[in-house]
Amino acid sequence: MKSKLFKIIRALFLLVLGMFLGKFLFSSPEVDTVPIPSTMKYRKVGISEDTTRLAQNQAFDGKIIEVKKGGSIQAAVNEAKPGDLIRVFPGTYSENVYVDKDNISLQGVVINGDWPTLDGKKEINDAFLYSGNGILIENFKIVNYKGNGVMGQAGNNFVIRNNWIIDTGVYGIFPQYGKNGLIEHNVLSVIADAAIYVGMCDNVDVLHNEVFDSVAGIEIENSRHCLVENNYAHDNTGGLLAFVTPGLPIKTTFDVILRNNFVVNNNHENFGAPGSTVAGIPPGTGILIMAADDVIIENNIITGNNNSGITIVDLPTGAPSAKDPNSEPNPDRVIILDNIMYENGNDPTGELKAIMLTQMDTKGPDIFAYGGGTGSTIRDKNRYRTFGLDHYGPAQITDTRDITTFTMDAPVPPRSVSKEELGELTYYGVCAGCHAFGNRLIGPPTEILQAIHNGNPQGIVDYINNPKNLREDYPEMPPQDYLADDAKMAVAEYILNMKE
Ligand code: HEC
Numbered sequence: 001m002k003s004k005l006f007k008i009i010r011a012l013f014l015l016v017l018g019m020f021l022g023k024f025l026f027s028s029p030e031v032d033t034v035p036i037p038s039t040m041k042y043r044k045v046g047i048s049e050d051t052t053r054l055a056q057n058q059a060f061d062g063k064i065i066e067v068k069k070g071g072s073i074q075a076a077v078n079e080a081k082p083g084d085l086i087r088v089f090p091g092t093y094s095e096n097v098y099v100d101k102d103n104i105s106l107q108g109v110v111i112n113g114d115w116p117t118l119d120g121k122k123e124i125n126d127a128f129l130y131s132g133n134g135i136l137i138e139n140f141k142i143v144n145y146k147g148n149g150v151m152g153q154a155g156n157n158f159v160i161r162n163n164w165i166i167d168t169g170v171y172g173i174f175p176q177y178g179k180n181g182l183i184e185h186n187v188l189s190v191i192a193d194a195a196i197y198v199g200m201c202d203n204v205d206v207l208h209n210e211v212f213d214s215v216a217g218i219e220i221e222n223s224r225h226c227l228v229e230n231n232y233a234h235d236n237t238g239g240l241l242a243f244v245t246p247g248l249p250i251k252t253t254f255d256v257i258l259r260n261n262f263v264v265n266n267n268h269e270n271f272g273a274p275g276s277t278v279a280g281i282p283p284g285t286g287i288l289i290m291a292a293d294d295v296i297i298e299n300n301i302i303t304g305n306n307n308s309g310i311t312i313v314d315l316p317t318g319a320p321s322a323k324d325p326n327s328e329p330n331p332d333r334v335i336i337l338d339n340i341m342y343e344n345g346n347d348p349t350g351e352l353k354a355i356m357l358t359q360m361d362t363k364g365p366d367i368f369a370y371g372g373g374t375g376s377t378i379r380d381k382n383r384y385r386t387f388g389l390d391h392y393g394p395a396q397i398t399d400t401r402d403i404t405t406f407t408m409d410a411p412v413p414p415r416s417v418s419k420e421e422l423g424e425l426t427y428y429g430v431c432a433g434c435h436a437f438g439n440r441l442i443g444p445p446t447e448i449l450q451a452i453h454n455g456n457p458q459g460i461v462d463y464i465n466n467p468k469n470l471r472e473d474y475p476e477m478p479p480q481d482y483l484a485d486d487a488k489m490a491v492a493e494y495i496l497n498m499k500e
Contacts, residue, residue: 060085062103073097073106073118080104088140090114094121098482099130102414108139108163120145120168125478127168130155131429133414138162145169147478149188152178153429157411161185170273170433170442171197172214175204177415177429180408184208192271193278193442194219195236198226200250200428203406206231215272216241216281217263220292222250225406232262237270238281239263239305243290245277246315246324247436249428253292257400258300263287265304267347273475275440277319282307282350284364289331290318296400298337302344307352308364309344309384310336314371317351323438330372335395337379341366345385356387423494426487430480437498443477449495457492464488 062083065076069091076086082103089109095118099106106128108116118127118140125147128137135152136159142149149168150160152175159181165172165188172188172195175181184207188195191214198204201223210232211217217233220226220242233239240263242256263286272279281288284307289295291314302309315322315329345364348356352364369376369388377395415425434442435449453459465488467477480488 062105067093067116077101077104077106082134088116090116092117092119094119094124096120096124096126096482097128099128099132099135102132103134104130104132105136106138106140107136108141110139115139115141115164117141117143118145119143122146125169126151129153129482130158133157134411135159140164142166142168148172148174149191150174151433152176152181154178154415154425156180156414158182164188165195166190171195172211173197174199174433175201176433177201177425179203179415180412181205182207182407186210189213191215192273193276194221194241197221198223199433200248201226203408203412205229205405205407210234211239212236213268215268215270216278217266219243219278220253220256221245221277222248222253223256224252225255227257227259227403227406228261229257229259230261232264233266234262234264235268236266237268237272237283238278238285238288239266239302240286241278241281241288241290242292242295243277243288243318244292244315244327244329245436245441246319246322246327247439248432249424251324251327254294255406256292256295257298257403257406258287258295259298259400261300263300263302263305263309267304267306273442274473276442280319282352284308284345284347284349285311286344287311288318289313289334291315291327291329291331292334293328293332294334295331296335296337297339298335298400299339301340302366303340303342304346305344306347306364307345307349308368309339309341309366310368311352312367312369312373312376312388314373317371321439330374331376332373333375333377334373335377335397336367336392337395337397337399338383341384359387422487423490423492426483426491427494427498430483431491431495434477443474444471446495446498450498453492453496455496457489457496460492460495461488464492 065086067076067088085105127142128150131153134157138161141164143166145168147169148171149165150173154177156179161184163186167190170193172191174197176199179202181204187210189212194216195211195214196218198220203225206228208230212235215237217236217239267284286302286305286309289312344366348364365387366384367386378392379395435446437446464480469476
């Protein structure tokens with residue numbers, strides 16, 4: 001009996017030893033068989049039972065291009081054709097990756113906790129810039145850029161998920177002018193403007209992200225049909241924001257649901273660039289609604305925000321220097337359902353503090369509403385300490401559980417761009433992040449650029465190819481030399497002809 005058992009154990013031991021030695025001696029040190037996660041096999045954003053909402057009806061049939069340590073992601077993008085998957089292995093890549101084709105997937109391969117890392121070394125402006133449709137960017141660590149971690153320009157059907165984005169300058173994840181997108185499971189910190197900035201977009205879900213130590217956590221700006229759910233926004237200047245920035249071609253923000261988020265201790269000092277919209281956010285802002293309509297705030301845990309838990313203001317209050325007669329300035333039909341709110345307003349600042357003092361109150365409220373706006377409602381005002389909600393009627397709904405996503409169940413067609421539209425698109429897709437017609441954003445107002453370069457589009461092209469820091473009170477403008485030559489001239493002419 002005993003010797004039989006011994007033989008079995010010895011055989012097993014030799015087998016395991018053989019497997020170990022075989023692997024050690026005969027396999028290549030390169031890991032080349034890391035499986036493709038199943039969700040990658042499908043190329044479409046849309047409703048499904050899958051929590052990532054990727055639908056199951058389109059099998060992956062592109063080519064797989066691998067980028068290994070020492071290689072170039074941009075070279076792989078240049079080689080790729082629509083439908084291809086680029087897999088990037090662990091290593092440090094100091095690049096600006098520009099993706100101007102459709103249906104390209106960029107996927108980091110994480111091995112034993114080693115991530116592929118894009119490091120801008122505080123010299124490179126952007127990590128990923130895409131203008132294609134159907135772009136997927138996942139599993140990357142992105143650090144030390146000067147401009148943006150991931151920026152999209154007019155690309156539809158995008159998925160950006162499972163990335164770490166730390167100290168990448170102005171924005172972390174910034175899809176601009178895109179429709180039908182998903183931003184989920186990302187972790188972002190130390191971003192000087194918005195960690196996640198959904199700008200001039202439609203139908204975007206922002207789910208399960210952590211944003212902290214930034215000026216604005218998650219910002220829904222001049223965008224419609226957005227679901228912000230299950231995120232953890234903490235230790236920013238402002239946690240979650242839905243607002244209208246005047247002077248942009250899309251004039252409205254509406255149909256936004258802020259649901260099931262943790263909005264905690266957003267008391268960070270404001271380190272936004274002077275003149276940017278977010279530079280005006282008072283530290284201690286949990287949720288900010290400015291001039292946005294039909295926003296529903298439901299089932300969030302909002303605590304420890306020292307100015308106030310929820311602030312709802314119109315444009316004259318929140319952005320007094322803005323002048324855009326085409327932006328309707330009031331937050332209308334805001335609905336506040338049940339939220340857990342406590343320990344907010346412990347150390348109010350600025351205007352809110354002054355207003356509360358007129359009420360003989362040294363604390364900020366859970367909910368603060370100021371300025372115009374009609375049709376707003378609240379489910380149970382008595383649950384909170386409020387200011388300015390006298391005109392809020394009782395909410396007509398109890399929850400939003402019927403709405404599970406704002407993404408579409410099929411990819412939307414790409415925006416068609418004629419030559420004539422190129423200038424407009426480039427302006428709103430690229431320049432408008434920093435320039436607005438009548439007011440100062442990160443850069444000077446476009447009407448000033450017009451006056452300086454009147455009749456001289458080449459002067460603008462020369463400047464954007466090689467910008468110089470001309471103004472003491474503005475940061476340096478990042479070079480836009482990656483743009484195609486026809487786009488540069490088109491945008492220069494577009495700027496000089498702008499009327500608004
Ligand atoms: C990341 C922010 C940012 C983006 C994007 C940006 N700019 Fe700027 N731009 C600035 C800043 C900041 C300045 C002021 C720089 C200074 O004066 O030192 C500026 C200044 C300018 C000027 C003034 C030059 C002068 O002669 O005084 C022009 C022209 C200009 N930008 C054009 C553009 C165009 C065209 C685009 C889009 C293709 C663009 N910018 C995109 C931030 C940006």
